[in-house]
Amino acid sequence: MKDWPLWEVFIRSKQGLSHKHAGSIHASDAQMAIENARDVYCRRNEGTSIWVVESQYIHASTEDQAAFFDPSNDKVYRHPTFYHLPDEVKNM
DSSP: OTTTTTEEEEEEETTTTTOOOEEEEOSSSHHHHHHHHHHHHTTTOSSSEEEEEEGGGGOOOOTTTTHHHHHHHHHHGSGGGGGGTTOOOOOO
């Protein structure tokens, strides 16, 4: 088991919602990871869909990379404050 890779588990709780990170598990392959994730994170019907991805394939920015996100701050048109929504649109 110590040689089994670490897998990140993402669960979708209802149809139409986004998958959310639920936790991590060790498994020998993708099928075992999905089955273990089901047993660990969906014991009480909490999920309708499971994604697993080997942790080594996830790449992320770090919090100390503030300059990485700077270019978006000078594009004010990307902020939704410039758009008028009709009164009929309730949930956006």
